[in-house]
Amino acid sequence: SGDFPTEQVHAALHHGGLYNRPFLESFEETPMLVAVLTYMGYGILTVFGYLRDFLRHWKIERCHIAREKEEQKDFVPLYQDFENFYTRNLYMRIRDNWNRPICSVPGAKMDLVDRVSHDYNWTFEYTGRTVKAVINLGSYNYLGFAENTGRCADAAAEVSMVYGVGVASTRQEIGNLDIHEEMENLLARFLGVESAMAFGMGFATNSMNIPALTGKGCLILSDELNHASLVLGARLSGSTIRVFKHNNMQSLEKLLREAIVHGQPRTHRPWKKILIMVEGIYR
Template sequence: YLRERERHDWSHVHLASCYGGLYGRPFIESFEETPMLVAVLTYMGYGILTIFGYLRDFLRHWQIEKCSIAREKENQKDFVPLYQDFENFYTRNLYMRIRDNWNRPICSVPGAKMDLMERTSRDYNWTFEYTDRVVQDVINLGSYNYLGFAENTGPCADSACEVTMKYGVGVTSTRQEIGNLDRHEEMEKLVAKFLGVESAMAFGMGFATNSMNIPALAGKGCLILSDELNHASLVLGARLSGSTIRVFKHNNMQSLEKLLREAIVHGQPRTHRPWKKILIVVEGIYSMEGSIVRLPEVIALKKRYRAYLYLDEAHSIGALGPKGRGVVDYFGLDPCDVDVMMGTFTKSFGAAGGYIAGKRELIEYLRSHSHSAVYATSMSPPVVEQIITSMKCIMGEDGTTIGCKRVRQLADNTVYFRKRLREMGFITYGNNDSPVVPMMLYMPAKIGAFGREMLKRNIGVVVVGFPATPIIESRARFCISAAHTKDIIFREQGC
């Protein structure tokens, strides 16, 4: 009773804060705390696996069990170790036991359904052999194909084929040399128009968009305030910049404001000079938690303390908002309030690469100072055409309503899928409107068992455990797509 009362009180306070003027709609997220019994059993499971891991290492040392691990050569023992001991231990004794759940080879378009190449292992997942059998029509609940544009038929595929015949597949040069095509220019103008900002520029890799551009925007004497659950590309970019990094609790505005106040009051360490720049770095949708950034509050804090905001919309662009324009559109905010808008084309647009968008001065600065812009080879022409065609489809500039229907279909599928999982008694994380749906498994034994059982039922899912998640929060992660029908999501699963 007390637990239910606490949940009710927390929900009431949470919703009340959402209606405080910054939000035009309810903002509801759920993160149920791991039950004590489940946490104890999970730790016990990892403990047993660790004990047996050391036992097997002992048997390998005495050559009782065959050793397949990567290890130092005898003549290199006095050098600095190439492999980290614990990571190597974890990989060979825990990860290898369930390695068959990852890196599955796909031999079709990763659409609503896909084909997988069957493989088997005779040495407990150290190596795999292909059986020459194809598992067909596997329901794809793992790809980031939010709007269903990962397809080999339709207007996007046709346009990409035409451009390939005209321009070829590769550009073989950088944008600043002989790799700047008219299609690149058109794409960037279209991205700026789609986002409602002055200018935009594109990059060939989404990861590099973050890791190579943050160092161009911040440096020594600057402060980066990063959400604790930010993607590895954001973390790497912040570290490469040489800036001071401070981490605030996930989506916790009290934690963020405390860091902002301390930064302004105390300034830089030792000298106490004002920071040259304070950059807040957040994501639109957090891909492992399924949560949406509390953007109205972040923008309010940014304005109050005169900081800059870097927003990574890799998973939210195309997947949120009535017009599919991301988390800014979802909350009905002004795009000009976000200083640096970043996103990728690898998910909702079914292509590759990423973009940075914002004021014209910002983009012109990055064109000459970003390593990814100066030294990286230009985006492939068919990839550019895929982006242009899919974005025009979302905007309705193709003369159809296909894009608008897909955006609505994704929203409907997300709400329906989350509702049905809750009705079936599963514990899910994240926001009700997030197409990333983590379903909690907790115990290590369930990670491999769930992934294999789903494949037996012709369902492809992503299972995640430590160290990608906290040790007691292992989960299966579903990614919903507009290409999914209710029949695909539930009836064919036999649920």
């Protein structure tokens, strides 16, 4: 990692797991100078933001952002005060880096619509030009399914001719296909477990299915960087939740050993279930 200090995490899987020997993961720590300058920048922008809000209040400076009408003041606001403040005074200055319209498939690389602003990013005008082959770092296209050419597109077209584009039913009723079970068996062999279950991806997949797997008297061991949908599902389940360090097998093993040895709080009865909750790919 060059001259940057690193936080090193040692992880090992024993008993013939996926890895035969310990492996080392290294994460770059933020240099102190960069962290200090970043916080200073936020502080300066915040001070000037309050100054500009004062000028807007007295109609000295024009405010372009959408605001509630006077007769709507008694209703619950759509945004918190500081969220509005952040949008007006900080986010607007760098808004041209986000929400960029695209004019191609969201693959590994994509084309962007070129635009300019003459009022400090409050509004944009399109120039008619495009920015070609920009690296895509903001998409869920992990496996390349969004491409319109290549192996994934060809395989999708071929399978659609055999199975159609959907089953229009849940798997529990008449929506279970042989390729679903083939995929789950392949996934189980890859992970080295007895069986696996696959779901369509979505926020409700995690938040609604976790309460069906665990409940009171159960323990959930959750990675500290799990998505909000997993966190919500764990809370809705009513299970006891304990968090282990991200991708740290020693931290997980320590919590797991304690859970097995000590059992439930107060009664020390064995947990009904212990669910280890991690993601396959973290954003």
